[in-house]
Amino acid sequence: xxxxxxxxxxxxxxxxxxxxxxxxxxxxxxxxxxxxxxxxxxxxxxxxxxxxxxxxxxxxxxxxxxxxxxxxxxxxxxxxxxxxxxxxxxxxxxxxxxxxxxxxxxxxxxxxxxxxxxxxxxxxxxxxxxxxxxxxxxxxxxxxxxxxxxxxxxxxxx
Numbered sequence: 001x002x003x004x005x006x007x008x009x010x011x012x013x014x015x016x017x018x019x020x021x022x023x024x025x026x027x028x029x030x031x032x033x034x035x036x037x038x039x040x041x042x043x044x045x046x047x048x049x050x051x052x053x054x055x056x057x058x059x060x061x062x063x064x065x066x067x068x069x070x071x072x073x074x075x076x077x078x079x080x081x082x083x084x085x086x087x088x089x090x091x092x093x094x095x096x097x098x099x100x101x102x103x104x105x106x107x108x109x110x111x112x113x114x115x116x117x118x119x120x121x122x123x124x125x126x127x128x129x130x131x132x133x134x135x136x137x138x139x140x141x142x143x144x145x146x147x148x149x150x151x152x153x154x155x156x157x158x
Contacts, residue, residue, distance in 0.1 A: 001133055001134070001135070002096075002098070002099060002100065002101070002133070002134050002135065002136065002137060002140075003048075003099065003100040003101075003131065003132070003133060003134070004091070004100070004101055004102075004103070004117075004131070004132040004133075004134055004140075004143060005046065005048055005100070005101070005102040005103070005129060005130070005131050005132075006102075006103050006105075006110050006113060006114055006124075006129070006130045006131075006132070007037065007062070007102055007103065007104045007105075007110075007127070007128070007129045008104075008105065008106065008107060008110045008111075008124055008125070008126055008127060008128050009026075009030075009054065009056065009058045009059040009061075009062045009104060009105070009106060009126060009127070010026050010029075010030030010031070010033045010034040010037075010058065010061075010062045010065070010126050010127040010151075011026065011027045011029045011030035011033060011126040011127065012024045012025065012026060012027055012030060012058040012126075013025050013026065013027040013028075013030070014027075015027075022055070022056050022057065022080060023056075023057050024056075024057060024058055025057050025058060025061060026058050026061045026062065026065075030058065030061075030062070030126060030127065031061075031065065032151075033126065033127035033151035034061070034062045034065035034066065034127055035065050036127075036151055036154040036155070037066065037127050037129055037149075037151065037154070038065055038066040038067045039154070040129070040149060040154055041066060041067075041129075042067070046131075047071065047100075048071060048100040048101055048102035049071070049072065049098050049099050049100045049101070050071075050072050050073075050074070050094065050098050050100070050101045050102070051063065051071050051072065051073040051074065051101070051102045051103075051104065052074055052076055052079060052090065052094075052101060052102070052103050052104070053073060053074065053075050053076065053079070053103075053104040053105075054075075054076065054077075054079040054080045054082075054104060054105045054106060055075045055076060055077040055079070055080055056080045056106070059079075059080075059104050059105065059106070060075065062104055062127070063104055076090070078090070079103070079104075079105050079106075080105075080106065081106065081109070082105060082106075082109050083108070083109045083112065084109055084112035084113040084115075084116050085116075086109070087103065087105065087109050087110070087113045088113060088116065088117075088140065088141075090103075091103070091137055091140055092137060092138055092139075092140060093137075094137040094138075095137070096136045096137055096138055098137065101137070107124055110124055111123070111124035114130050114145075117132060117134070117140075117141075117142060117143040117145075118130075118132060118142070118143050118144060118145040119145075120145055120148065122148070125150055125151070125152075126151075127150070127151045128148070128149070128150045128151070129147075129148070129149050130145060130147070130148045131145070131146050131147040131148070132144060132145055132146065133146055
């Protein structure tokens, strides 16, 4: 059994409209929410073996605030703007002996992937974390949703 964590990046800032979308940083609200999700991960002993993170600045900053020490984290430009099927294809390439993966990315792809895997038919706000049990990565098509937490569930801003 493998475990998949889908984490949408935390809230980004639109303060500097001259910035390219890829280069937008976290907003103060996003910084607080990502720290809250980081505390949730530590409180629940969640430490993925592999983290696949979009190369967008807001995704990288979300990862930094989670605080996973010693985790194999890979920045992957192709995750920026990826749709559900692209994300699923990337997960298919994960070696089957990897026990757990966290994917940090963007909507609408993250929300669509959660729906595709387990029928999660809910909004997927910034810094939301969905946890799934699944089989082998190479044949992943469906998964069981076992946890879904949003920053507002943790008394943090969404």
